[in-house]
Amino acid sequence: MKRVTKGVLACASVLVLATLASSCKRESRTLRNEPPQRGLYDAARESTNEPGGKLPKIGMPSPAEGNAYAISQGQRLFDWYNCSGCHAQGGGGMGPPLMDRRFTYGSQPANIYDTIVKGRPNGMPTWGGRIPEFQVWQLVAYVRSLSGSEPSAATPGRSDGLEKKTRAQLQ
Amino acid sequence: MQTPKHGGAPTASNLHSPQPEDGQWVMPSENYDATRFSGLDQIDTQNVRNLKVAWTFSTGMTRGEEAAPLVVGSTMYIVTPYPNYLYALDLTQNGALKWVYKPGVDPSSQGVACCDVVNRGAAYSAGKLFYNTLDNYTVAVDAQTGRQVWKTQLGDINKGQTMTMVPLVVKDRVIVGNSGGEMGVRGWLTGLDAKTGKIAWRAYAAGPDSDVLIGPNFKPFYDEDRGKDLGVTSWPPGAWKIGGGGAWGWVSYDPELDLIYYGTANPGPWNPDQRPGDNKWSCTLFARRPETGEAIWAYQIGPHDDFDYDGVNENVLVDLPINGQTRKVLLHPDRDGYVYMMDRATGEVLSAEAFGYITTSTGVDKKTGRLQLVKAKSPGFGKTVRDICPASPGAKDWQPSAFSFKTGLLYIPHNNLCQEVSATAANYIAGTPYVGATVRMYAGPGGNRGEYTAWDPVAGKVVWTIKERFPVWSGTVVTTTDVAFYGTMEGWFKAVNAKTGQQLWQFKTGSGIIGQPTTYRGPDGKQYVAVLSGVGGWAGAVVAGGLDTRDGTGALGFTNAMIDLPKYTTRGGTLYVFSLP
Numbered sequence: 091m092k093r094v095t096k097g098v099l100a101c102a103s104v105l106v107l108a109t110l111a112s113s114c115k116r117e118s119r120t121l122r123n124e125p126p127q128r129g130l131y132d133a134a135r136e137s138t139n140e141p142g143g144k145l146p147k148i149g150m151p152s153p154a155e156g157n158a159y160a161i162s163q164g165q166r167l168f169d170w171y172n173c174s175g176c177h178a179q180g181g182g183g184m185g186p187p188l189m190d191r192r193f194t195y196g197s198q199p200a201n202i203y204d205t206i207v208k209g210r211p212n213g214m215p216t217w218g219g220r221i222p223e224f225q226v227w228q229l230v231a232y233v234r235s236l237s238g239s240e241p242s243a244a245t246p247g248r249s250d251g252l253e254k255k256t257r258a259q260l261q
Numbered sequence: 262m263q264t265p266k267h268g269g270a271p272t273a274s275n276l277h278s279p280q281p282e283d284g285q286w287v288m289p290s291e292n293y294d295a296t297r298f299s300g301l302d303q304i305d306t307q308n309v310r311n312l313k314v315a316w317t318f319s320t321g322m323t324r325g326e327e328a329a330p331l332v333v334g335s336t337m338y339i340v341t342p343y344p345n346y347l348y349a350l351d352l353t354q355n356g357a358l359k360w361v362y363k364p365g366v367d368p369s370s371q372g373v374a375c376c377d378v379v380n381r382g383a384a385y386s387a388g389k390l391f392y393n394t395l396d397n398y399t400v401a402v403d404a405q406t407g408r409q410v411w412k413t414q415l416g417d418i419n420k421g422q423t424m425t426m427v428p429l430v431v432k433d434r435v436i437v438g439n440s441g442g443e444m445g446v447r448g449w450l451t452g453l454d455a456k457t458g459k460i461a462w463r464a465y466a467a468g469p470d471s472d473v474l475i476g477p478n479f480k481p482f483y484d485e486d487r488g489k490d491l492g493v494t495s496w497p498p499g500a501w502k503i504g505g506g507g508a509w510g511w512v513s514y515d516p517e518l519d520l521i522y523y524g525t526a527n528p529g530p531w532n533p534d535q536r537p538g539d540n541k542w543s544c545t546l547f548a549r550r551p552e553t554g555e556a557i558w559a560y561q562i563g564p565h566d567d568f569d570y571d572g573v574n575e576n577v578l579v580d581l582p583i584n585g586q587t588r589k590v591l592l593h594p595d596r597d598g599y600v601y602m603m604d605r606a607t608g609e610v611l612s613a614e615a616f617g618y619i620t621t622s623t624g625v626d627k628k629t630g631r632l633q634l635v636k637a638k639s640p641g642f643g644k645t646v647r648d649i650c651p652a653s654p655g656a657k658d659w660q661p662s663a664f665s666f667k668t669g670l671l672y673i674p675h676n677n678l679c680q681e682v683s684a685t686a687a688n689y690i691a692g693t694p695y696v697g698a699t700v701r702m703y704a705g706p707g708g709n710r711g712e713y714t715a716w717d718p719v720a721g722k723v724v725w726t727i728k729e730r731f732p733v734w735s736g737t738v739v740t741t742t743d744v745a746f747y748g749t750m751e752g753w754f755k756a757v758n759a760k761t762g763q764q765l766w767q768f769k770t771g772s773g774i775i776g777q778p779t780t781y782r783g784p785d786g787k788q789y790v791a792v793l794s795g796v797g798g799w800a801g802a803v804v805a806g807g808l809d810t811r812d813g814t815g816a817l818g819f820t821n822a823m824i825d826l827p828k829y830t831t832r833g834g835t836l837y838v839f840s841l842p
Binding site for chain 1 (some may be wrong): 370371375473688802808814
């Protein structure tokens with residue numbers, strides 16, 4: 091603690107000179123970091139290689155998980171936001187298919203949430219700030235239902251359009 | 262480096278007969294008249310069966326290879342799909358890599374490319390190669406060193422634009438156009454200064470006449486195409502701003518008339534109920550001045566297009582004997598299934614005869630020039646329309662044909678597809694698809710999804726046809742010795758007798774072929790034939806994009822017609838070069 095205080099003092103004295111304000115940040119050093127945050131566990135993992143061994147998973151639960159209403163809303167939004175223009179009814183086109191279980195960026199709700207909000211480098215648009223959070227979760231649930239990752243009891247039995255088939259219908 | 266035969270302005274006499282053969286191939290369509298005819302004669306109908314692989318080169322890519330291998334002097338140039346590398350290969354060293362130019366393309370552009378991330382190649386002129394990148398830049402690269410001379414931004418992926426076409430270099434203009442008819446773009450053709458890359462003019466496909474570069478010299482042949490600001494008044498208010506009509510296909514040039522020819526793409530969205538009116542100037546053939554872009558004539562092939570029948574296919578410029586008179590014509594095999602033979606000075610339709618199976622129209626009215634549509638085949642809200650033939654990729658898509666000065670026939674690689682469509686409300690969000698149609702395509706009558714057809718343009722008749730399992734999505738080349746080459750999506754590269762259609766030779770390449778074959782004389786004096794193998798494009802998206810075939814509506818409905826393609830081919834780009842032993 092002492093040394094940290096010293097650093098702050100040194101910084102303050104530089105400030106007095108009022109010329110090198112930026113050097114303050116440059117010179118300060120944090121010698122002991124905050125204890126690990128929950129956020130570190132929560133981050134959606136996109137790799138299964140966890141250096142130094144597995145850590146307990148907390149995960150980010152989806153408020154829409156397994157909810158039939160959310161999934162059917164997600165299906166409507168999938169057309170509304172033109173997701174279907176690039177991913178078709180899950181078979182893909184300009185974007186990759188979403189009805190197989192091969193997700194490059196992870197298939198957990200938190201992964202798909204990240205995909206939608208942040209976008210992905212090879213052409214998935216970033217929707218953060220455009221789609222309200224509750225709708226993102228509805229989309230997450232619908233996307234997962236396409237590959238049968240949501241409970242089949244919750245996925246729509248009949249589709250709105252001629253060509254819309256969920257995984258459950260196909261099986 | 263030798264001087265290419267097309268480096269400067271070709272002479273007028275070039276158009277009446279094949280241009281003197283110098284053994285090079287300096288632009289994908291071979292010459293300004295886009296005939297893809299070669300005067301090389303070492304490979305003929307007798308010895309072609311001995312053709313062997315001379316050397317190969319891996320492009321390192323897994324997406325569709327639609328480009329043409331160019332040959333300038335003793336160097337070959339190829340452009341890859343995204344990330345649009347330009348490779349220079351040394352023909353004195355069996356294609357050893359000389360250099361590679363990497364333009365640095367924004368990876369996000371891959372998401373807005375409607376139909377795989379293809380590129381149709383570069384054009385050579387006066388020491389430089391010119392081509393377009395998926396993220397909307399035109400680049401000029403020094404042909405000797407591979408160093409970038411200039412790079413100009415022309416469009417924005419955030420508006421759904423991409424660029425995939427081949428520039429045409431005329432005098433000191435590099436002429437380029439945009440893609441994105443499925444993304445609500447505003448289509449244009451642009452002329453750049455070849456030396457500096459500065460934009461000299463831009464001609465939009467819709468909007469007020471001043472934007473379309475329609476002025477006092479604009480003289481369309483038909484009444485339907487006359488009137489003020491039709492690019493605004495033939496649309497619902499404002500719809501022209503997101504109405505498509507890109508210029509992603511071919512541009513050809515007649516030096517004597519000093520006119521460039523090209524067609525504009527489909528209007529957007531596909532759902533026709535959302536854009537009542539003729540939607541000018543989508544699906545239109547334009548003749549313009551290369552220097553200024555000024556429109557001289559226009560002919561709207563598909564007023565109020567219902568089917569995504571882009572008008573972008575090649576315009577082959579030849580002089581033909583018609584009713585005892587030599588006429589300067591252009592031959593345009595369109596998506597709608599007709600070969601349009603037009604007077605290229607005036608824009609008059611001399612004939613429009615069917616080369617494919619058509620249920621969507623009954624022909625072109627000779628008086629008005631208007632396509633006669635079959636109303637029952639029009640998609641719209643609240644109905645599913647079946648047996649729409651040809652399907653959206655048309656009886657023929659981008660795959661360029663070739664004209665033989667020997668046989669007088671046009672060799673057309675094409676499709677035989679039909680579809681069903683249900684229209685939905687398209688919601689415009691910039692940078693995302695603007696389509697409004699759920700489509701499922703399937704094989705047309707006979708079950709063969711592709712054809713390779715020899716067409717007599719004067720008689721307006723098919724001479725012979727070869728049926729193929731999949732759409733013939735490759736280009737073609739025909740030689741003075743009556744050998745025609747094309748590739749199939751299974752990966753067969755074929756040579757056929759241009760007179761009879763008899764198959765003479767075939768070779769199985771590593772992946773499906775959708776590229777443009779070319780032929781050239783090597784530094785050793787031998788004739789070579791080159792083609793890129795590497796499946797993809799709209800037709801091959803099911804393999805190139807790893808699509809899930811359980812959803813037939815994938816790839817804008819093309820998946821449904823290509824469910825079995827993954828059984829026949831896998832991805833991977835390789836250049837093949839063949840010669841006689």
